[in-house]
Amino acid sequence: MPVARARQIVLTASERRRLEKLAYSRTAGFALVVRVRIVLDAAHGYSNKIALRRQIHLDTVRTWRGRYADHGFDGLKDRPRSGRPPRFSPLQRAEVTALACQLPAQTGVPLSRWSSSELAAEAVKSGIAEAISASTVHRILSGAALKPWQHRSWIFVRDPGFGLRVARVLDLYQRTWDGQPLADNEYVISSDEKTSIQARCRCHPTLAPGTARMMRVNHEYDRGGSLSYLAAYDVGGARVFGHCAAKTGIVPFMTLVEKVMTSEPYASAKRVFWVVDNGSSHRCKAACDRLAARFPNAVMVHTPVHASWLNQIEIYFSIVQRKVVSPNDFTSLDPVEDRLIAFERRYNETARPFEWKFTQTDLADLLARIERHTQNEHSQQHTGYDHQPAAQPAAA
Incomplete structure (x- = not known):
């Protein structure tokens, strides 16, 4: 009776590279790695005594050697199995x-x-x-791609002039106002307040990073009070003006305005547009009149309600939060203020304008989503059918 001979395996250069990469992979499945090593040994001319070399069964070597010879790399994959009948219909x-x-x-x-x-x-x-x-x-x-244990909050647009107000701010970011391009001596300032920055004095000193060890910050702390950081950002010039106050209000905000508007080139500018949100320090027409009375060349432009994301100063505040405030370890409020002002100077040395990506096209898409949501909501109220809206626009 003739003795069965081991199947011969001949690999191309690309096949060998692919198999060798898998043979030493730390992420591939163990079964696949074993099969790949069998094929590589066979390609080196070993007989089915690979079983002794790899300490596996002889039938295992014959099976995967033969499947690769017949079907190539696809032969190393598991064949479809019927599996256990489903328990649930x-x-x-x-x-x-x-x-x-x-x-x-x-x-x-x-x-x-x-x-x-x-x-x-x-x-x-x-x-x-x-x-x-x-x-x-x-x-x-x-x-079904469902995760009911997770949730995400959202807020619905309720400003009746949402689209118009957003369009005005976007036009300013493109240096346009009322359809006319801004002159060289006209500027756009984005301003807001970062409130309740605390001074947390840790009960044990913060430890610097070490080998295989991240920086360690003690969880316990004593409260050293809090302050507010008011800042104004020149959208085109990428320059930040800021100051700290015990709390927000009209007086601290006007102090910031004074700091900006009395310095050049804003003092002699034709117009300076101040983009602000609807915070109590600069809300409504009274704030616009107050600003214009103090500085006739200043124009206040409000973002829509719950649309602070439209204000570019929020990007700078997020940088401050990551690089200056967190982790919070200050002995008192004075070091907090010193670091904020020092970082402001450091930032202005290398700052470049933000690459603003929300455009008029994105605004049109958002307004279309709001319209679809409104129509679905009206349809639900009319039919009494309880269903999820097709889109839930997040305005903030």
Whole structure:
């Protein structure tokens, strides 16, 4: 009876590189790595004694050597298997999904949001299944891309002049006002307040980073008070003006305005546009009149309600939060103020204008989403059918 000979394996250069990369991979599955090493050994001319070399069964070597010889790399993949029959019918899976799409309060459960274990318990209680595990519920919901244990807040646009106000600010960022380009001696200033910056004196000193150790900040601290940081940002010139105050208000804001408007080139500018939100320090027409009375060349422009994201100074404040305030470790308010002002000088030395990406096209898309949401809401009220809106625009 003839003896079966080992299948011969011949690899191209690209096949060898691919297999060698997988043979030493730390992320590929263990079974695939074993199969790849069998093929590489076979390509080096080894017989089926690879089984002894790799300490695996002889049939395993024959199987994967033969499959690669017949089908190439695809032969190293597992063939489709029927698997265990599903325990839950498509109807039961749909009912679990429908349950996850309801708020717990709608089913009388005293929870704010579902977890996999709570959904499993409720599915059994409501008769969807006699028994079901939390992991099974998780797999069912993963297939439907549902995560009811997570939530994200959003706010609906309620400013009747939202589109017009946003368009005005976007035009200013493009150096346009009322359809006319701004002159060289006209400037756009973005201004706001960063409130309640605390001085937290840690009970133990902060430890610097070390080998295989990140910086350590003690959790316990004594409160050293808080202050507000008011800042104005020249959108075109990438220059920041700021000062600290015990609290926000009309007087601290006008102090900031005074600091900017009495310095050049703003003092002799034709117009200086101040983009502000609807905070109490600069709200409504009274604030506009107060600013114009003090500086006739200043024009206050308000962002819509709940649209502070439109104000470029918020980008600078996020930089301050990351690089100056966090982690918060100050013995008193004086070091907080000193660091804020020192960082302001440091920032102005190398600052460049922000690359603003929200355009008029994006605004049109947002307004279209708001319109679709409004239409869906009216349709829901008219039909009485409870359904999720197609889009939920986040204005802030």
